[in-house]
Amino acid sequence: MTTKELNVAVDAEGFMTDPSQWTPEIAEAMAAEEGIAPLNEKQWQVINWVRQEAASTGEFPSLRSISKRSGVDTKEIYELFPKGPAKKIARCAGYQKPKGCI
Amino acid sequence: MKRLLILGGGTAGTMVANRLVHELDMAEWQITVVDQDETHYYQPGFLFIPFGTYGKADVMRPKRDYLPREVEVIISEIRVIEPDKNQVQLVKENRTLSYDYLIVTTGSHIVPEETPGLMEDEWRKSIFDFYTPDGAVALHHFLRTWQGGRLVLNVAEMPIKCPVAPLEFLFLADAYFQERDMRDRVELIYATPLPGAFTKPIASQQLGNLLDAKNIKLVTDFNIGSVDNDKKVITSYDEQSVEFDLLVSIPTNMGSEVIERSDMGDDLNFVPTEKHTLKARDYDNVFVLGDATNLPSSKAGSVAHFQVDVFIENFMRYLDGLELLPTFDGHANCFIESGHGKGFLIDFNYDVEPLPGMFPMPGVGPFSLLKESRVNHWGKMMFRWTYWNVLLKGKEMPIPAQMSMAGKWQR
Numbered sequence: 001m002t003t004k005e006l007n008v009a010v011d012a013e014g015f016m017t018d019p020s021q022w023t024p025e026i027a028e029a030m031a032a033e034e035g036i037a038p039l040n041e042k043q044w045q046v047i048n049w050v051r052q053e054a055a056s057t058g059e060f061p062s063l064r065s066i067s068k069r070s071g072v073d074t075k076e077i078y079e080l081f082p083k084g085p086a087k088k089i090a091r092c093a094g095y096q097k098p099k100g101c102i
Numbered sequence: 103m104k105r106l107l108i109l110g111g112g113t114a115g116t117m118v119a120n121r122l123v124h125e126l127d128m129a130e131w132q133i134t135v136v137d138q139d140e141t142h143y144y145q146p147g148f149l150f151i152p153f154g155t156y157g158k159a160d161v162m163r164p165k166r167d168y169l170p171r172e173v174e175v176i177i178s179e180i181r182v183i184e185p186d187k188n189q190v191q192l193v194k195e196n197r198t199l200s201y202d203y204l205i206v207t208t209g210s211h212i213v214p215e216e217t218p219g220l221m222e223d224e225w226r227k228s229i230f231d232f233y234t235p236d237g238a239v240a241l242h243h244f245l246r247t248w249q250g251g252r253l254v255l256n257v258a259e260m261p262i263k264c265p266v267a268p269l270e271f272l273f274l275a276d277a278y279f280q281e282r283d284m285r286d287r288v289e290l291i292y293a294t295p296l297p298g299a300f301t302k303p304i305a306s307q308q309l310g311n312l313l314d315a316k317n318i319k320l321v322t323d324f325n326i327g328s329v330d331n332d333k334k335v336i337t338s339y340d341e342q343s344v345e346f347d348l349l350v351s352i353p354t355n356m357g358s359e360v361i362e363r364s365d366m367g368d369d370l371n372f373v374p375t376e377k378h379t380l381k382a383r384d385y386d387n388v389f390v391l392g393d394a395t396n397l398p399s400s401k402a403g404s405v406a407h408f409q410v411d412v413f414i415e416n417f418m419r420y421l422d423g424l425e426l427l428p429t430f431d432g433h434a435n436c437f438i439e440s441g442h443g444k445g446f447l448i449d450f451n452y453d454v455e456p457l458p459g460m461f462p463m464p465g466v467g468p469f470s471l472l473k474e475s476r477v478n479h480w481g482k483m484m485f486r487w488t489y490w491n492v493l494l495k496g497k498e499m500p501i502p503a504q505m506s507m508a509g510k511w512q513r
Binding site for chain 2: 062064065068069074075077078082083084
């Protein structure tokens with residue numbers, strides 16, 4: 001299934017607009033569009049941790065927080081989500097594009 | 103007596119102390135400023151030290167001279183902040199200070215130790231920073247005799263203090279090597295974790311064009327993982343490599359260690375702060391100003407100034423039992439040096455990215471926005487005087503705290 005077939009509401013850059021609509025199928029569909037499907041156990045560990053963290057703090061965690069506290073270190077995160085891990089993780093976890101700093 | 107404690111006497115702490123002594127009835131309030139360092143540094147001046155425009159003495163003044171007479175100043179390290187007990191423990195004489203209100207202005211600083219290899223054999227030999235006075239002076243000494251080669255400027259990770267400084271450094275380096283007749287022997291490379299030259303699209307485009315025009319190569323999405331001191335190579339987490347002869351690093355920026363010791367910060371030791379009111383998220387009698395916040399506003403003196411403006415008005419309301427107004431809009435206003443006596447000016451906030459146009463300023467302006475001009479350069483050079491004599495002392499500046507769309511061109 002693609003995100004289109006799943007009828008996911010996304011913004012212009014393909015990020016979900018409502019994280020509460022997220023399902024594991026959507027994560028797989030997003031992963032396919034990012035060229036990293038099917039998601040393996042480690043990738044799920046990151047996505048699940050990020051969703052839990054974002055739900056409890058109300059903010060999408062920084063890459064630094066993810067590598068420090070999800071149990072998967074920075075080097076590995078770049079292997080699991082190559083070229084722009086923050087963006088890929090946010091898409092798979094159903095969150096909007098992480099905001100950079102101004 | 104009510105007690106107000108300000109932790110950190112840098113740009114934000116000094117400005118807020120000067121404003122508060124005018125706003126509060128000093129017969130009823132005792133204000134104390136704690137800082138570990140007696141010297142106030144004019145940080146925007148560090149950029150000019152490597153190129154010999156300023157020396158170290160040009161950017162240093164005693165902190166006490168800029169803090170109001172009415173406040174108590176204690177030079178000491180802070181052991182720990184205990185916000186649940188409304189008290190702060192100092193290292194000096196094991197003192198404990200209690201407070202009714204706390205203002206955290208502990209700033210940010212570089213932590214090169216965060217990147218493996220950065221602070222090893224080549225540190226201050228072929229690897230330098232310019233975010234500390236000693237680093238900037240060491241780089242100046244190095245550049246005086248450098249014969250050329252590949253200069254790589256790397257930003258380790260965002261956020262950094264003064265996000266325009268890396269670009270300014272490269273523009274000034276380009277001009278400096280031209281003036282020394284050796285530009286053809288120097289390759290300039292900018293390796294940044296950002297997807298472009300700057301954080302915001304229109305400015306990123308304009309500044310990116312200027313990098314091209316000055317023959318400065320841009321390497322984007324480069325997240326440094328380590329430095330190899332023997333091979334003189336920086337490598338990113340996704341295995342891109344960039345060789346250097348001279349590495350000018352802007353290492354990871356973090357908040358003060360006392361924030362970590364006090365368990366009050368995020369993973370970079372920045373204090374979670376309410377975006378529009380500047381109150382600490384977790385404490386009702388603690389406010390956070392300047393670089394110490396975790397806000398997505400720029401870490402810059404102009405931002406600290408606008409924060410202090412809106413904070414003062416809000417704090418007076420708060421003391422009268424009124425609710426805080428969401429008045430801080432993320433306003434930033436920065437001169438960008440572009441070399442050869444020219445500069446840019448950008449003016450933006452949380453929601454409005456830097457736009458082209460004209461920036462009105464009574465008496466001295468207008469300044470052109472997002473466009474090179476000589477007037478902008480003089481604005482930047484005059485700013486050192488303004489900083490010491492107007493800004494720090496909390497005197498009125500001819501720029502409103504909230505961003506205005508006046509003079510900006512919208513598409």
